[in-house]
Amino acid sequence: MKIIKQSVSADISKDKFDACFSVLTSEHRVVVKASHRFANSAPGLAAFHKWISKWEDASVELVVIMEATGVYYEHLAWAMHQQGRKVHVVLANRAKKYFQSLGYKSKNDRLDAKALAHMGAERNLDPWQPLSKQLYLLRKLTLRA
Structure with missing residues (x-):
């Protein structure tokens, strides 16, 4: 069974996110390799990165996918x-x-x-493009006003 694509997901809420690591095989089957829950915080992101490294095959494409859930997804999307x-x-x-x-x-x-x-794993999706750092800062400032 040859792996042709890897996918890591994050279902994010304010305090935590659930992650799943799946692969697409040459038989076009999606197989779940692992799942785990992380804190939606700096230490949680570090643990998530370490967890990905444990499962990732560097020779195969890896994508990270998440839902746009308010602003909660942005920190993880930006870090990735x-x-x-x-x-x-x-x-x-x-x-x-x-x-x-x-x-x-x-x-x-x-x-x-x-x-x-x-x-x-299955779809070819459009890549996410982050806002510029200046727009993030402006948005942050306007939310506090």
Whole structure:
């Protein structure tokens, strides 16, 4: 079984995120390799990066996928982008329709992470482009005013 693509997902909330590491095989099957819950904080991001390194095959493309959930996803997306990772951020309604197409009837953070990882492995999605640092700063300032 040859691996042709790797996908790491993050279903993010304010305090934590559920992650799932999946691979796409040469038989076009998506296989879950691991899942884990992390704190949505600097130490949690460091643990997430270490966890990815444990499972990643550097010779195969790896994508990171997450839903656009308020502002909670931005710190992780920015950190992964800064590391040179290919990041995909999908709108919640697009993710929901994809999950339904897989036959998911239940909804919880762990299942959402699994479905997102499946989506990242199976689909060719547009890469996420972060706002400039100046726009992030302006937005931060206007939110406090």
